[in-house]
Amino acid sequence: xxxxxxxxxxxxxxxxxxxxxxxxxxxxxxxxxxxxxxxxxxxxxxxxxxxxxxxxxxxxxxxxxxxxxxxxxxxxxxxxxxxxxxxxxxxxxxxxxxxxxxxxxxxxxxxxxxxxxxxxxxxxxxxxxxxxxxxxxxxxxxxxxxxxxxxxxxxxxxxxxxxxxxxxxxxxxxxxxxxxxxxxxxxxxxxxxxxxxxxxxxxxxxxxxxxxxxxxxxxxxxxxxxxxxxxxxxxxxxxxxxxxxxxxxxxxxxxxxxxxxxxxxxxxxxxxxxxxxxxxxxxxxxxxxxxxxxxxxxxxxxxxxxxxxxxxxxxxxxxxxxxxxxxxxxxxxxxxxxxxxxxxxxxxxxxxxxxxxxxxxxxxxxxxxxxxxxxxxxxxxxxxxxxxxxxxxxxxxxxxxxxxxxxxxxxxxxxxxxxxxxxxxxxxxxxxxxxxxxxxxxxxxxxxxxxxxxxxxxxxxxxxxxxxxxxxxxxxxxxxxxxxxxxxxxxxxxxxxxxxxxxxxxxxxxxxxx
Numbered sequence: 159x160x161x162x163x164x165x166x167x168x169x170x171x172x173x174x175x176x177x178x179x180x181x182x183x184x185x186x187x188x189x190x191x192x193x194x195x196x197x198x199x200x201x202x203x204x205x206x207x208x209x210x211x212x213x214x215x216x217x218x219x220x221x222x223x224x225x226x227x228x229x230x231x232x233x234x235x236x237x238x239x240x241x242x243x244x245x246x247x248x249x250x251x252x253x254x255x256x257x258x259x260x261x262x263x264x265x266x267x268x269x270x271x272x273x274x275x276x277x278x279x280x281x282x283x284x285x286x287x288x289x290x291x292x293x294x295x296x297x298x299x300x301x302x303x304x305x306x307x308x309x310x311x312x313x314x315x316x317x318x319x320x321x322x323x324x325x326x327x328x329x330x331x332x333x334x335x336x337x338x339x340x341x342x343x344x345x346x347x348x349x350x351x352x353x354x355x356x357x358x359x360x361x362x363x364x365x366x367x368x369x370x371x372x373x374x375x376x377x378x379x380x381x382x383x384x385x386x387x388x389x390x391x392x393x394x395x396x397x398x399x400x401x402x403x404x405x406x407x408x409x410x411x412x413x414x415x416x417x418x419x420x421x422x423x424x425x426x427x428x429x430x431x432x433x434x435x436x437x438x439x440x441x442x443x444x445x446x447x448x449x450x451x452x453x454x455x456x457x458x459x460x461x462x463x464x465x466x467x468x469x470x471x472x473x474x475x476x477x478x479x480x481x482x483x484x485x486x487x488x489x490x491x492x493x494x495x496x497x498x499x500x501x502x503x504x505x506x507x508x509x510x511x512x513x514x515x516x517x518x519x520x521x522x523x524x525x526x527x528x529x530x531x532x533x534x535x536x537x538x539x540x541x542x543x544x545x546x547x548x549x550x551x552x553x554x555x556x557x558x559x560x561x562x563x564x565x566x567x568x569x570x571x572x573x574x575x576x577x578x579x580x581x582x583x584x585x586x587x588x589x590x591x592x593x594x595x596x597x598x599x600x601x602x603x604x605x606x607x608x609x610x611x612x613x614x615x616x617x618x619x620x621x622x623x624x625x626x627x628x629x630x631x632x633x634x635x636x637x638x639x640x641x642x643x644x645x646x647x648x649x650x651x652x653x654x655x656x657x658x659x660x661x662x663x664x665x666x667x668x669x670x671x672x
Contacts, residue, residue, distance in 0.1 A: 208275070208276045208277075209273045209274060209275045209276065209288070210273065210274045210276075211271060211272075211273055212242065212272045212273065212274055214242070214256075214259060214272035214593075214594060215259075215263070215270075215272075215594065216594070218594060218598075219264065220260050220264055220594075220597075220598035220601060220602065221264050221265070221601075221602075224263075224264040224265070224267070225264065225265055225266055225267035225614060237268065237269035237270055237271045238262055238268050238269065238270050238271070238290050238291065238559060238562070238565060239270075239271050239272075239273055239289050239290045239291070240255055240258055240259050240262070240270060240271070240272055240273070240289065240290065240291045240292075240293075241255070241272075241273050241274070241275055241283060241288075241289040241291070241292055242255050242256075242272050242273065242274050242593075243255075243280075243294075244274050244275060244276060244277075245460070245461070245463075245464070247460060247488065247510075247512070249510065249511060249512075249583055249586055249591075250294060250328070250509050250510070250579055250582075250583060251293070251294035252593050253579075253582050253583060253586050253593055253596060253597060254293040254294050254324070254572075254574065254579075254582075255272070255293055255294075255593070256593040256594050256596065256597035257293075257572075257582070257597040257600065257601060257608075258291065258293050258568075258569075258572065259272055259597075260594070260597055260598060260601060261568060261601070261608065261611065261612055262565060262568070265612040266564055266565060266568065266612055266614060267614070268562070268565060273289060275288065275289070278463035278466070279303065280292055280295050280296070280300060280303070281295060281300060281303045281304045281306070281307035281318065281554070282303055282306070282307060284307060284317070284318045284554055284555070284556050285306065285307035285310040285317050285318050287312075287317070287556060287558070289556070290555060290556045290558065290559050291553075291554075291555045291556070291559070291565075291569060292553065292554060292555075293324065293553045293569070293572060294324060294328075294551050294553065295551065295552045295553060295554060296328060296549040296551060297549065297550070297552055298527075298547040298548075298549050299330070299465050299468060299546070299547065299549070308320075312557055315557055316557060317556065317557055318554050318555075318556065318557070319554060319555050319556070319557055319560065319566075320552060320553075320554045321552070321553045321554055321555060321566075321569045321570045321572075322552065322553070322570060323550050323551060323552050323553075323573075324551045324552060324553055324572070324573060324574055325551075325573040325574050325575045325578075326509065326551060326574055326575055326576045326578075326579050327548050327549065327550060327551070327576070328507060328508060328509060328548075328549045328551050329507060329508055329546055329547070329548050329549060330464075330465055330468075330505065330506070330507040330546040331505075331506065331507065331508070331521045331522070331523070331545070331546055332374075332457065332503050332504065332505055332506075332521070332522040333503075333504050333505075333506050333513070333519045333520065333521055333522065334371055334501040334502065334503060334504070334519065334520050334522060335492070335495060335496060335501065335502075335518065335519055335520075336368060336517060336518055336519060336520055337496065337499065337518075338495055338496065338498075338499055338500055338501040338502070339366070339368050339371050339385075339501050339520065340368050341365070341367075341368075342499075343385075343499045343500070343501075344499050345384075345385045345499070345500060346365065346366060346385070349364060349365035349366075364381070366379070366381050366382050366385070368520060370382075371501075371520045371522055372520060372521065372522065372523055373522070373523055373524075374476075374522055374523065374524040374543050376522070377455075377476070377478065377481075377503065377522070378476070378477055378478050382501075383455060383478060383480065385500055385501055386455045386456065386500070386501050386502065386503060387455070387456050387494070387495055387498070387500055387501070387502040388452070388453040388454065388455055388456065389420065389430065389431050389453050389454045389455075389456050389482055389484055390431065390453040391453075391494070391498075392456065392458075392484055392486075392491055392494060393486070393487075393490065393491075394418055394419060394431065394486075395419035395484075395485060395486025395487060396416070396417050396418075396419060397416050397419045397461065397462075397485050397486065398416040398417055400461070401416055401461055401462050401463065401485070402416055403416075404416075404421065404462040404466065404470075405462065405466035405467040405470075406467070407466070407467030407470065407471060408421060408462065408466065408467050408470040411423055411424065411470050411471060411474045412424050412426075412470060412474065413430075414462070415432065418431050418432050419484060419485040419486045420432075420482055420483060420484055420485065421462070421470055421482065421483040421485075422454060422482035422483070423470070423473065423474040423479065423481075423482075424474075425474070425479055426454060426479050426480070426481075426482060427451065427479040427480055428451055428452055428453065428454035428455070428479070428480035428481070428482065429450070429451040429452060429453050429454060430454050430482050431453075431454075435450050435451040436450055452480065454480055454481060454482035455480055455481045455482075455503070456481070456482065456483075456484050456502055456503060457469065457473055457481055457482070457483050457484070457503045457504075457505060458483075458484050458485075458486075458488060458491050458492075458502055458503065458504045458505065459483050459484070459485055459505040460485065460486075460488045460505070461485055462485060464505065465505075465546070468546070469483060469505055470483065472524070472543050472544060475542065475543045475544075476543060481503075488504070488506075491504075492504065503522065506519075509576065509579050509580055509583060510583070511580070511583035511584055511586065511587045514580075514584070523545055524542075524543040524544055524545040525542045525543060525544050525545060526544075526545055527544055527545055527546060527547035527548075528547075530542060530544035530545070531544075553569060553572060555569050564612070564613055564614050567611075567613060568611045568612055571610060571611040572611055578604075578607065581600065582596065582597070582600045585599050585600050
């Protein structure tokens with residue numbers, strides 16, 4: 159199994175008896191933690207979540223000169239662990255992780271391990287002690303997981319320390335490619351545009367303009383639904399190896415099949431893949447008459463762990479019950495959609511370089527999340543299709559790295575606005591999705607942005623002082639105090655004129671009587 163020194167519960171339990179309680183202890187707790195790191199042996203325990211340790215740096219160095227800090231109290235087998243999301247397409251989080259890892263290693267002088275966890279958790283990894291730093295967290299749709307992490311206590315201190323927002327907003331959504339819905343798309347050519355001829359107007363169906371795709375109501379229209387890709391036009395992706403199950407909410411609303419890479423609602427009026435779709439029709443003269451349901455239209459989602467349960471719930475609310483979710487290779491499915499010039503409803507999120515240029519994809523909006531979740535709003539019913547919330551992306555770290563004050567300072571100052579994160583993502587695409595190289599290029603081009611984040615602070619000086627003081631006291635006692643005391647004891651033995659440096663014996667009656 160995979161193992162990591164001082165990991166998880168064992169790392170926390172080593173300090174639990176020394177957790178600060180009250181104002182008296184808060185002052186001396188940091189010193190106590192430093193001494194414990196010297197005195198306590200390392201504990202090797204089983205990692206609670208399966209992971210891969212990545213050769214992220216591959217021997218590469220971004221800066222000509224790097225920080226060299228002798229961290230006397232830092233266990234060399236206990237590096238700072240920063241997690242890389244295992245969702246390859248979550249490029250913003252992976253790029254931010256790369257930037258943070260390079261700064262921690264080369265500008266602050268830490269040993270850094272980059273881990274890829276086989277888990278869809280984010281806040282939970284911090285709360286369980288599986289990782290030390292996460293630089294992109296989405297708090298709204300992960301509210302339940304965040305609440306649990308916030309309440310997690312390691313002794314009398316919170317296990318997770320929140321470091322504020324990163325600086326840009328993020329949002330999931332459903333998208334269609336612009337070139338599949340514009341006026342040049344084959345399915346949309348023969349329509350009545352601005353004709354005043356009543357005969358021609360009757361013969362040609364109405365057009366669906368690109369602007370109409372900006373609201374969810376368009377896919378409730380027959381013309382738009384006919385244009386959308388159907389499930390039988392896409393390859394079948396078996397995702398059982400990675401995703402054998404789906405969320406509890408999705409199971410409440412429909413049927414998940416990992417072998418066929420799909421989910422469909424219980425009330426679907428279309429034909430999902432692998433399902434018998436001959437539906438009997440009531441007929442007074444012939445009871446054997448049936449009709450074959452049309453193939454379901456597609457909402458394509460890369461995997462079921464992305465905003466789990468949300469896509470399934472909103473899809474089940476559509477009035478048109480002829481949609482299902484297909485999971486698998488998004489790039490391949492997107493190529494099919496573009497080749498056919500037919501729209502495919504696709505789950506994705508922003509910021510995302512794949513959605514550039516800005517007008518290449520249209521976001522299909524629904525009822526705003528604020529209205530959907532407000533108990534004071536009577537306009538929308540519980541059956542309304544709700545849009546995804548805007549996420550004020552945040553960052554956090556495990557309390558175990560509080561002892562690294564300069565690392566904590568870097569995390570708190572670590573900020574990217576929308577333009578900066580998009581520049582980083584464009585650089586990522588330019589480097590062929592080499593996160594390390596993209597992060598290095600961005601850091602070299604933007605020192606004015608990040609220079610203030612990194613300061614080798616009092617941590618190194620304090621640890622040096624603590625170690626020297628502790629060692630000096632030990633040496634002084636062993637080589638000076640103890641020999642001197644022994645010498646005095648021998649010289650004064652049976653001499654009444656000497657000061658007594660030994661404890662009095664019970665048989666010394668003169669002293670006892672006095």
